[in-house]
Amino acid sequence: MSAYLPVAIFAAFIVAFAVVSLAVAWLLRPSRPDPVKLMNYECGAEPIGSAWVQVPLGFYLVALIFIVFDTLAVFMIPWALVLRTAGLPAFWVMAGFVGIIGLGWLYAYREGVLEWK
Amino acid sequence: MTLPPIAQTAVAAFVLLNVVIGLVTYVTLLERKFAARMQSRIGPYYVGPHGLLQPIADALKLMMKEDVVPSSADRWVYNLAPIAFLVPCVLIFATLPFAPGLGLADLNIGVLFFLAVSSLEIVGLFMGGWGSNNKYAMLSAMRGVNQIISYDLPFVFAALVPVVLAGSLQLSAIVTAQQGLWFAAYPVIGQLGFIAYLVATLAAENRVPFDILEAESELVAGFRVEYSGMKFALIQLGEYAHIIATSYLGALLFLGGWLGPGPAWLGAGWFTLKAMLVFLLLTWVRWSFVRIRVDQILAISWKLMLPATVLLLLVTAFWVAWRSGGGA
Amino acid sequence: MADAEARKVIEMGYGGNERLAMNMGPQHPSAHGVFRAILTLEGETVVGVDAVIGYLHRCHEKLGESLTYVQYPSIASKTDYVAAMTAELAYVAAVEKVGKIEVPKRAQYLRVLAAELQRIASHCLWLGTWCLDMGGALGGGATVFLYCIREREGVLDLFEALTGARLLYGFHQVGGVRYDVPAGWTQNVRETLDLIDSRVDEYEAMLEGNAFFLVRTQGVGTISRELAMDVGISGPLIRGSGVNYDVRRAEPYSSYEDFDFKVPVETAGDCYARYRVRMQEFRESIKICRQVLDGLPEGPISSRPGVKSVGQVRVAKGEGYTRVEGARGEIGAYIVADGGPKPYRLKWRGASFSNLSILPHILIGTKVADVVAIMGSVDPVFGEVDR
Numbered sequence: 001m002s003a004y005l006p007v008a009i010f011a012a013f014i015v016a017f018a019v020v021s022l023a024v025a026w027l028l029r030p031s032r033p034d035p036v037k038l039m040n041y042e043c044g045a046e047p048i049g050s051a052w053v054q055v056p057l058g059f060y061l062v063a064l065i066f067i068v069f070d071t072l073a074v075f076m077i078p079w080a081l082v083l084r085t086a087g088l089p090a091f092w093v094m095a096g097f098v099g100i101i102g103l104g105w106l107y108a109y110r111e112g113v114l115e116w117k
Numbered sequence: 118m119t120l121p122p123i124a125q126t127a128v129a130a131f132v133l134l135n136v137v138i139g140l141v142t143y144v145t146l147l148e149r150k151f152a153a154r155m156q157s158r159i160g161p162y163y164v165g166p167h168g169l170l171q172p173i174a175d176a177l178k179l180m181m182k183e184d185v186v187p188s189s190a191d192r193w194v195y196n197l198a199p200i201a202f203l204v205p206c207v208l209i210f211a212t213l214p215f216a217p218g219l220g221l222a223d224l225n226i227g228v229l230f231f232l233a234v235s236s237l238e239i240v241g242l243f244m245g246g247w248g249s250n251n252k253y254a255m256l257s258a259m260r261g262v263n264q265i266i267s268y269d270l271p272f273v274f275a276a277l278v279p280v281v282l283a284g285s286l287q288l289s290a291i292v293t294a295q296q297g298l299w300f301a302a303y304p305v306i307g308q309l310g311f312i313a314y315l316v317a318t319l320a321a322e323n324r325v326p327f328d329i330l331e332a333e334s335e336l337v338a339g340f341r342v343e344y345s346g347m348k349f350a351l352i353q354l355g356e357y358a359h360i361i362a363t364s365y366l367g368a369l370l371f372l373g374g375w376l377g378p379g380p381a382w383l384g385a386g387w388f389t390l391k392a393m394l395v396f397l398l399l400t401w402v403r404w405s406f407v408r409i410r411v412d413q414i415l416a417i418s419w420k421l422m423l424p425a426t427v428l429l430l431l432v433t434a435f436w437v438a439w440r441s442g443g444g445a
Numbered sequence: 446m447a448d449a450e451a452r453k454v455i456e457m458g459y460g461g462n463e464r465l466a467m468n469m470g471p472q473h474p475s476a477h478g479v480f481r482a483i484l485t486l487e488g489e490t491v492v493g494v495d496a497v498i499g500y501l502h503r504c505h506e507k508l509g510e511s512l513t514y515v516q517y518p519s520i521a522s523k524t525d526y527v528a529a530m531t532a533e534l535a536y537v538a539a540v541e542k543v544g545k546i547e548v549p550k551r552a553q554y555l556r557v558l559a560a561e562l563q564r565i566a567s568h569c570l571w572l573g574t575w576c577l578d579m580g581g582a583l584g585g586g587a588t589v590f591l592y593c594i595r596e597r598e599g600v601l602d603l604f605e606a607l608t609g610a611r612l613l614y615g616f617h618q619v620g621g622v623r624y625d626v627p628a629g630w631t632q633n634v635r636e637t638l639d640l641i642d643s644r645v646d647e648y649e650a651m652l653e654g655n656a657f658f659l660v661r662t663q664g665v666g667t668i669s670r671e672l673a674m675d676v677g678i679s680g681p682l683i684r685g686s687g688v689n690y691d692v693r694r695a696e697p698y699s700s701y702e703d704f705d706f707k708v709p710v711e712t713a714g715d716c717y718a719r720y721r722v723r724m725q726e727f728r729e730s731i732k733i734c735r736q737v738l739d740g741l742p743e744g745p746i747s748s749r750p751g752v753k754s755v756g757q758v759r760v761a762k763g764e765g766y767t768r769v770e771g772a773r774g775e776i777g778a779y780i781v782a783d784g785g786p787k788p789y790r791l792k793w794r795g796a797s798f799s800n801l802s803i804l805p806h807i808l809i810g811t812k813v814a815d816v817v818a819i820m821g822s823v824d825p826v827f828g829e830v831d832r
Contacts, residue, residue, distance in 0.1 A: 003222055003224055003225070004222065004224070005123070005126060005222075006126045006129065006130060006211065006221045006222040007208070007211045007212075007221070007222050007224075007230075009123075009126055009127055009130045010130040010133065010134065010208060010210075010211045010221055010222075011204060011208050011211075013127075013130050013131060013134045014134060014203060014204050014207045014208060015200060015204060017134060017138070018199065018200045018203050018204070018351055019200070021180070021347055021350075021351070022199075022347050022348070022351070024180060024347075025179075025180045025181070025182075025184065025346055025347035026184070028180055028181050029180070029181055029182060029183055029184055029346055029347075030181075030183050031183060031184070032183065033185070035188070037185060038185065038186070038187055038188040039187065039188065039189075040187045040189055040190075040249070040250060040251045040343065041187075041251060041253070041337070041342055041343060042251070042252060042253075042467065042468045043337075043468045043469060043470050043471060043472045043473045043476075043481070044468075044470075044471050044472035045468040045470075045471065045481060047189075047251075047252070047468070048466040048467065048468060048483070052247075052250060052255070062263060062266070062267065062415065062419075063266065065419070066266045066267070066269075066270065069270045069423065070269075070270065072427075073270065073273045073274065073277075076274075076277060076430065077229060077277065077280070077286070079434075080277055080280045080281045080284075080434065081280075081284060081285065081286065083281060083284065083434055083437055083438050083441075084284045084437065084438075084441045085441075086438075087438050087441060088435075088438045088439060090438065091431075091434050091435055091438040091439075094431070094434065095431060095435075098427060098431060102424070102427075105423075105424065109420065114415070114416065114419040114420055115412065115415075115416070152587075152588075155588055156587065156588050156591040156592070157591065157592075157595065158591065252465060252467045253467075255465075256486075256489070256813065259488075260489075326580075326585070326657045329814065335475065335813050335814050335816070335817050336813075337473065337474060403585070404585055404587070404588050405585045405588065405651075405655075406580065406585040406655060406657045406658075407576060407579040407580030407585050407586055407655070407657050407658050407661055408579060408580055408586075408657075408661075408814070409657050409660060409661060410660075410661065410812055410814040410815065411489055411812060411814060412489075412812060413660055413661075
């Protein structure tokens, strides 16, 4: 795990940078709030209701397909590393796996899931 | 005087952070000058000689701007979003080797780390969009999540092409594997992979023609419409850091990283030059195209880019497996 | 259609879609002026549009009643401030019709020249802002915008040399025009026209070879021929829907019958068709301008002596309507005169106002991104809508 120590230190520095720069800005900046200024921007008119609404579900189906293909990516990464030693048999196994997922992709395509609703 | 290893690492991390921030601020100037040239303008000119101090003036200005937090926003989410957005965007620089041995952490799963961390930006993005309680920000965040998860896959598969060719996820090993020939020069596979990588990059970075989540003519400024002052600056910083990191990765995966004529110490220069070329290529596209619509973007990803990159990866893999002739 | 789709999604059993009512405008980067559209959205799809206009109302018709025939033409230019020349022309033509005032041939030709140069300038601005709407201020749209503005500047420089003003000219007056061409001006016009002619080719090459531009415009915001006729749109919009209607041809005014030009018509009715119509109009306008310069007759520029007092022009009792083809369509002015130095009543027909009424018919069922593309292709100027 020691290889990740620099990464952790770097991440800590980034957070520190963000916090410090926000703090400096907090010291420097003016602050003159008023109710109209703090209103949400909606092109100069008063906002109509809240923005927190449920959104349509085309999104949800896309997310499901994403998970399927992300799994494919997860399997492909170690496979890519051992390909040289495992050779053609490993390739054919993965090709078969991709073929099966490809059938699922074809089905989703035919069902129109890949369209944004 | 020798510092203990942990202090050395800390110094290296501090230097890298400063390099990244300096690079990002000046790349904005580069882009503005480049865009100005394309549009027969001059661009920033008055602050410093030829506008060279413009990024610093911008940073100072943003720092001294009033910070307006909408009264109906979700304050915690809203205030944390810039940090959540910035951290992964800058963190991906950690694994980039700028020259042999000149990198913060040459992880043995460098590519995977890069891909994983770089897509974490959507967390901050969605926090910003949701926390603002603004309809434009909300629509933008929804679009953003949709777009980024859609283009993550082509991005991953395109980035796996060099991994298959090199047989390693370690970034320095991928560069070493290109000593004979850059991967972009491999017939057909290399070029297609590079193009797919560039297109996926444009989409993953929300650049025109895929900048539907910024979409200032529809959604005004997208998820950062309610941000002002330093928080806005952090988001911008993160976004540009992400673009530059991805340009570096592109230069590393396909254009041979630090490889180039001349002595070894020129490596970082070569690498930066190549990364800037990739960046200017993306900028050139940005300033030439109009934006496409959200449904068209998703259609391009799921119907064209995804199957194409998977097929490309399989073809590459077949070639590698067949050439190596290993296995049972 | 959108409703049916929405119902289908609900029936899938994941719960309902809440609708989101959102203001688009009055301060929106792509509202061409102060226009407020209250969009009802389901996700990204527009299911309802309410248009709110009137933010730029300046009582133009009342102003027309209280200002004399000498004073008002320069105010008329403020209705459609992007194409001020044609708005002035509509007013003075109406006064001349009611008052039966002759206009010398040279003045008529100069009016045509001004109107066509104005059309070029206006279309330049339209193309730039429309691409800005689709491509964004931080993308290719800004590039096209800056190119177009560069060409528009050329035309505005010509107007500045002619009238001293760059946006609102006061060039027309009842009975003719106010300024004759300065020395060397016609040569400048020719050079500018040649430049724009070549630049229009560049824009076409840049946009029509661009797949992203095509997918954003083709099949978007389709107006059928019947709908176009029913709603009463005019100008490039109706010509993009396959109706061959142009006031310059249907009812020639100001010697338009002397010139040889084509009225471009496209049948598709989508944003791309409207774009094509306007691009061809660039060329036709350039053609007309060249013919004017070739055939510019000598003679007086006004049938009336110079202006000495603001109440100098009196029009006998009567009423009349004239229409001219502005850059955005048919601009009409209806005047009721009572014998005094001011009209009793002035009624404007703004092309943008009529064209804007097409929006609720074509926006339903489109995506948010298409709203701005369609609005840009309609090319409204809110000075003319609200008056």
